[in-house]
Amino acid sequence: MKNFFTLSTVFSSVIVTGLLFVVQQLGVLEPLELKLFDQMMQMRADSGSDSRLLIVAVTEDDIKKWKSPTSDRLSGEVLDNLLGKLEQYQPRAIGLDIFRDLPIEPGHNKLLKRLQQSDIIIPICKHSSDNQSGVSPPEGVEPSRVGFSDVVEDSDGTIRRNLLLFTPTANDNCAAEYSLSLQLALKYLETGGIQPQFTDKQELQLRNTVFKRLESNSGGYQNIDTGGYQILLNYRSSQVAEKVTLTDVLSDKVNRDLVKDRIILIGSTAPSLKDILNTPYSTGKSDTSGRMAGVEIHAQSVSQILSAVLDNNKQTLFWFLPEWGEVVWVLVWSLAGGIIASRIQHPLRLAIISGAGLAVLFAGNFFIFTNAGWIPVVSPALGLVLAAGSVLAYSVYQSKQEKEKIAQQVHQQEEAMIQLQAILRQRGNYSSPTIPDQIPSNTHLLNGRYKIIESLGRGGFSHTYLAQDTQRPSHPLCVVKQLRPAHQEEAFLSVARRLFQTEAEILEILGKHEHIPQLLAYFEQNQQFYLVQEFIKGHSLEKEITPNKKFAEADVVSLLKEVLQILIFVHGYNVIHRDIKPSNLIRRESDGHIVLIDFGAVKQIQTQPQNNTIAIGTRGYMPPEQMSGQPRLNSDIYALGILAIQALTGTDPKTFQRDSNTLRVVIPVQDGTLQNWYNLAEISDKFAAVLDRMVNENCNSRYQSAKEVLHSLEDV
Numbered sequence: 259m260k261n262f263f264t265l266s267t268v269f270s271s272v273i274v275t276g277l278l279f280v281v282q283q284l285g286v287l288e289p290l291e292l293k294l295f296d297q298m299m300q301m302r303a304d305s306g307s308d309s310r311l312l313i314v315a316v317t318e319d320d321i322k323k324w325k326s327p328t329s330d331r332l333s334g335e336v337l338d339n340l341l342g343k344l345e346q347y348q349p350r351a352i353g354l355d356i357f358r359d360l361p362i363e364p365g366h367n368k369l370l371k372r373l374q375q376s377d378i379i380i381p382i383c384k385h386s387s388d389n390q391s392g393v394s395p396p397e398g399v400e401p402s403r404v405g406f407s408d409v410v411e412d413s414d415g416t417i418r419r420n421l422l423l424f425t426p427t428a429n430d431n432c433a434a435e436y437s438l439s440l441q442l443a444l445k446y447l448e449t450g451g452i453q454p455q456f457t458d459k460q461e462l463q464l465r466n467t468v469f470k471r472l473e474s475n476s477g478g479y480q481n482i483d484t485g486g487y488q489i490l491l492n493y494r495s496s497q498v499a500e501k502v503t504l505t506d507v508l509s510d511k512v513n514r515d516l517v518k519d520r521i522i523l524i525g526s527t528a529p530s531l532k533d534i535l536n537t538p539y540s541t542g543k544s545d546t547s548g549r550m551a552g553v554e555i556h557a558q559s560v561s562q563i564l565s566a567v568l569d570n571n572k573q574t575l576f577w578f579l580p581e582w583g584e585v586v587w588v589l590v591w592s593l594a595g596g597i598i599a600s601r602i603q604h605p606l607r608l609a610i611i612s613g614a615g616l617a618v619l620f621a622g623n624f625f626i627f628t629n630a631g632w633i634p635v636v637s638p639a640l641g642l643v644l645a646a647g648s649v650l651a652y653s654v655y656q657s658k659q660e661k662e663k664i665a666q667q668v669h670q671q672e673e674a675m676i677q678l679q680a681i682l683r684q685r686g687n688y689s690s691p692t693i694p695d696q697i698p699s700n701t702h703l704l705n706g707r708y709k710i711i712e713s714l715g716r717g718g719f720s721h722t723y724l725a726q727d728t729q730r731p732s733h734p735l736c737v738v739k740q741l742r743p744a745h746q747e748e749a750f751l752s753v754a755r756r757l758f759q760t761e762a763e764i765l766e767i768l769g770k771h772e773h774i775p776q777l778l779a780y781f782e783q784n785q786q787f788y789l790v791q792e793f794i795k796g797h798s799l800e801k802e803i804t805p806n807k808k809f810a811e812a813d814v815v816s817l818l819k820e821v822l823q824i825l826i827f828v829h830g831y832n833v834i835h836r837d838i839k840p841s842n843l844i845r846r847e848s849d850g851h852i853v854l855i856d857f858g859a860v861k862q863i864q865t866q867p868q869n870n871t872i873a874i875g876t877r878g879y880m881p882p883e884q885m886s887g888q889p890r891l892n893s894d895i896y897a898l899g900i901l902a903i904q905a906l907t908g909t910d911p912k913t914f915q916r917d918s919n920t921l922r923v924v925i926p927v928q929d930g931t932l933q934n935w936y937n938l939a940e941i942s943d944k945f946a947a948v949l950d951r952m953v954n955e956n957c958n959s960r961y962q963s964a965k966e967v968l969h970s971l972e973d974v
Contacts, residue, residue: 264600266596266600266649266652266653266656267593267596267597267599267600267645267649268593268596270592270596270645270648270649270652271589271592271593271595271596271641271645272589272592273648274592274595274640274641274644274645274648275585275588275589275592275641277644278588278592278637278640278641278644279585279588279637281637282480282584282634282637283475283480283481284480285480285481287478287480287634287636287637287640288413288478288479288480289413289414290636291477291478291479291634291635291636292412292414292416292418292478293541293542294478294623294635294636295418295477295478295538295627295632296416296538296539296541296542297541297542298623298624298627299493299538299539300538300539300541300548301624302627302628303628304495304496305494305495306494306495307494307495307497307498307499307500308494308498308499308557308560308561308564308565309500309520310446310520310521310561310564311498311499311500311520311521311522311523311557311560311561312349312499312500312501312502312516312517312520312521312522312523313498313499313500313501313502313522313523313524313525313553313554313557314340314344314501314502314503314504314507314522314523314524314525315501315502315503315504315525315526315527315551315553316332316356316503316504316524316525316526316527316528316531317503317504317505317527317528318528318529318530319503319505320332320503320504320505320528321526321528321530321531323505324336324504324505324508326362326363326364328362328363329362331362332356332362332504333362333363333364333365333366334358334361334362334363334364334365334366334367334368334369334370335364335365335368335369336365336504336508337354337356337358337365337369337524338365338368338369338372339508340504340507340508340524341354341369341372341376341379341524342372343507343508343510344507344517344522345376345378345379346514347512347514347517347518348517348518348519349378349517349518349519349520349521349522350378350445350446350449350519350520350521351378351379351380351441351442351445351446351521351522352376352378352379352380352521352522352523352524353380353382353405353438353439353441353442353521353522353523353524353525353553353556353560354373354379354380354381354382354524355382355407355438355523355524355525355526355552355553355556356382356524356525356526357382357383357384357393358370358373358381358395358396359383359393359394359395359396359397359431369396370396370397370398370399373396373398373399374396374398374399377403378445380403380404380405380438380441380442380445381395381396381399381403381404381405382395382404382405382406382407382434382438383395383404383406383407383431383432383433383434384406384407384408384431384432385406385408385424385426385430385431385432385434386427386429386430386431386432391431392430392431392432393431393432394431394432395432395433395434401433401434401435403441404432404433404434404441405434405436405437405438405439405440405441405442406421406424406432406434406436406437406438407437407438407552407556408421408424408437409421409535409552409555410488411535412482414536415535415536416536416537416538416540416541417491417535417536417537417550417555418490418491418538419472419488419489419490419491420437420439420488420489420490420491420558420559420562421437421486421487421488422436422437422439422440422462422469422486422487422488422489422563423435423436423437423440423462423486423487424437424485424486424487425486437556437559438556439556439557439559439560439563440559440563442521442523442556442560443464443521443560443563443564443567445521446521446560446564447464447564447567447568450568452464452465452567462487464563464566464567465567467566467567467575469487469489469563469566469575470489470575470577471484471487471488471489472484472488472489472490473578475581476490476576476578476632477490477576477578477632477633477634478632478634478635478636489562489575489576490576490632491555491558491559491562492562492573492574492575492576492630493537493538493539493558494558494561494562494565494574496539496548498554498557498558498561499523499554499557499561500516501527502516504524521560523553523556523557523560524553525551525552525553525554525556526551526552526553527551527553527554533551533552533553534546534549534550534551534552535549535550535551535552535555536548536549537549537550537555562574562575573628573629573630574630575630576630576631576632577630577631577632578631578632578633579633584633584634584637587633587634587638588634588637588638588641589641590638591615591619591638591639591641591642591645592638592641592642592644592645593645594615594642594645595612595615595641595642595643595644595645595646595647595649596645596646596648596649598611598612598615598642598646599612599645599646599647599649599650599653600649600653603650603653608646608650612642612643612646615642616639616642616643619635619638619639619642620635620639623635657830660767660831661830661831661832663763663767664764664767664831664832664833665832667760667761667763667764670756670760677753703728704725704738704783704788705779705781705783705788707727707728707729707779708725708726708727708728708736708738708790709725709726709728709733710723710724710725710738711723711724711725711726711735712724714737720739720740720741720742721739721740722737722738722739722740723737723738723739723740724736724737724738724793725737725738725790727778727790734793735793735795736778736790736791736792736793737775737790737791737792737793737794738788738789738790739788739789739790739791739856740786740787740788741758741786741787741788741789742785742786742787743785743786743787746785751785754787755782755787758780758782758787759780761857762777762780762789764831764833764857765777765789765791765857767831768827768828768831768833768857769791769792771824771827771828773820773823773824773851773852773853773854774824774827774828774853774854774855775791775792775793775794775853775855776791776792777789777790777791777792778790778791778792791855794844794846794853794855795846795847795848796844796845796846796847796848796853797844797845797847798840798841798842798843798844798845799840799841799843799844799845799852799901800840800841802840802845803840803901803904803905804908805908805909805910806908807908808905808906808907808908808938808939808940809905809906810940811906811939811940811941811942811945811974813905814902814905814906815945815971815974817852817902817905818898818902818967818971819968819971820851820852821838821843821852821854821898822898822964822965822967822968822971823964823968824852824854825854825894825895825898825964826963826964826965826968828854828894829891829894829963829964832891833857834889834890834891834893834894835854835857835894835897836857836875836884836889836893836894837856837857837875837876837879837897838854838879838894838897838898838901839876839879839897839901840901840904841856842854842855842856843855843901875889875893875897877912878900878910878911878912878914879896879897879900879901879911880893880896880897881893881896881897881953881955881957881960882955882957883957884896890957891962891963892957892960892961892962892963893957894964895952895960895961895964895967896952896953896954896957896960898952899949899952899953900914900923900953902949902952903923903935903939903949903953906935906938906939906941907925907935907938907939908938909925909935909938913925913926914935915932916955917932917934921954921955922934922935922950923935923950923953925938936949936950942974944973944974945971945974948967948970948971948974951970952967
């Protein structure tokens with residue numbers, strides 16, 4: 259098609275975008291977006307563990323060895339000893355991700371005393387919810403020194419969000435407003451004098467870093483509950499921090515350098531305590547790999563906060579497009595799909611190019627993701643595919659409608675031609691007025707619009723001009739073809755007028771192809787007919803295919819393939835060009851491609867009868883059936899084959915003859931003898947055989963379609 263943005267492309271893309279926006283708002287696409295989020299998280303480069311953190315893991319072996327005599331859980335005495343040893347090594351903060359709302363003896367009171375007095379130990383509690391009651395903090399510990407351990411699960415049970423702040427209700431057992439991870443990060447940042455602040459929009463700010471609150475439709479989410487203060491959790495690594503076990507610490511096997519100035523997180527990694535959660539690293543895996551203990555997820559949250567504030571690494575905090583930006587994003591990819599489908603009609607090539615487009619989309623999204631941007635992937639991918647499919651379906655429907663319309667026009671043409679033949683036979687070959695030699699005055703506007711600039715060429719009953727369209731901005735150039743009917747009687751003019759109109763309507767449809775000039779207008783003035791077409795800046799192949807100049811086989815094959823592609827389109831509408839020759843093939847200056855001009859049917863209104871027939875075409879290029887007034891689609895193939903032989907041999911087709919025995923094309927040489935045409939060219943036997951079949955005098959033995967010729971050329 260001539261334009262990237264056709265009406266059908268834009269309309270289809272907008273409709274698809276609107277439908278996808280509705281579907282997206284309903285949350286239908288969210289599961290797929292979350293799966294892709296997880297896949298991209300797994301594909302990212304691993305950032306390695308955070309040297310500011312240390313996890314003291316309570317394993318199954320630790321529980322068996324150190325559990326309370328009266329319970330399967332660790333006693334207060336064991337935890338107190340653990341905290342005491344860690345405090346000796348001077349950590350910046352210790353997070354105890356183990357509930358102590360109920361006493362577990364021995365040593366419970368001793369543990370409570372340490373928790374109440376220490377300013378670096380952060381115990382936990384859990385807020386109540388609709389389904390579960392909360393868990394109280396250790397008795398006597400101020401709420402400002404407690405962190406809640408709540409995590410937010412997505413609909414598929416995966417942890418992708420980081421809950422930083424939460425306002426408890428009056429009946430909540432847990433009064434903590436800050437999460438365990440935020441409390442630990444703030445303890446670590448106290449050394450640098452960094453305190454939490456809130457912007458005018460009530461957004462959490464630590465030094466120069468603002469933690470943008472997650473909205474209900476951020477990224478691939480749709481209508482999620484964003485209660486509290488949530489951000490998207492950017493996992494640092496599948497192994498966020500170095501680990502030691504409870505037994506390692508109590509047995510003095512841990513180097514103090516692993517503890518000094520670090521944040522220590524103590525929590526269970528034992529499966530029996532059921533604190534193992536799904537993460538983006540576990541998606542798509544049948545085993546338990548990729549799942550993390552709660553203490554590890556809290557460590558991920560702490561690392562994200564510290565990296566954003568201290569490492570000046572803004573890429574740890576995700577950013578999102580606004581809702582209007584997502585609509586534009588989907589529309590862009592829908593338009594891309596529509597444009598691809600409008601430019602490429604071949605199903606296989608369309609599938610390949612669309613697949614490449616999807617690959618670019620996913621690669622681009624992954625690049626954005628590695629730079630902490632999460633924007634929809636599924637909806638733009640569907641937009642590309644659906645828009646391409648809808649434009650292709652519309653194009654097929656439109657093509658069918660156009661073919662039906664052209665079929666009617668061709669039928670009317672045939673009827674008009676029969677009537678013209680009858681009229682011309684009745685009138686005989688008396689002389690007719692000819693077109694004046696002078697160019698129409700450039701002060702006179704044809705049809706009140708077109709200003710003649712110069713003459714481009716003329717024939718017996720036609721004249722072609724370069725003109726300006728004075729009614730369009732910048733007065734662009736166009737080509738005006740003036741056609742004078744062979745007779746001026748009203749009966750002849752009436753039939754000629756009908757033939758002219760049907761031909762113009764056909765040209766209007768064919769002009770949608772990028773290698774055929776677009777029909778801009780057609781009109782009748784002073785009993786003369788005018789076609790106004792797009793001006794193709796370039797030169798005709800007459801300037802390339804000159805006498806005694808022989809083309810190389812590869813160049814001729816390339817030329818044939820390009821013209822055959824145009825003929826496939828033209829013949830697809832059952833239209834015959836009738837006048838394939840070098841002067842009707844323009845090499846466009848802008849890109850070097852071939853443009854096919856000057857379709858021949860309309861010349862019927864100019865031609866005198868010869869031997870009781872009307873032959874339209876150029877001597878030397880016309881096959882026998884066309885000379886007898888009965889052209890077929892493969893008549894154009896014959897003319898193109900003759901043109902190819904002309905280019906290969908450097909000989910004018912008017913001199914071509916036929917061998918009386920083989921009926922092959924022969925060419926007279928200087929000594930007067932006749933030579934087979936391929937003896938005068940350097941070509942392969944396969945290519946010679948293709949051309950011989952293209953120019954076979956018997957139209958039934960000739961190639962029947964341009965596609966068939968193109969297929970044969972693939973083997974040359």
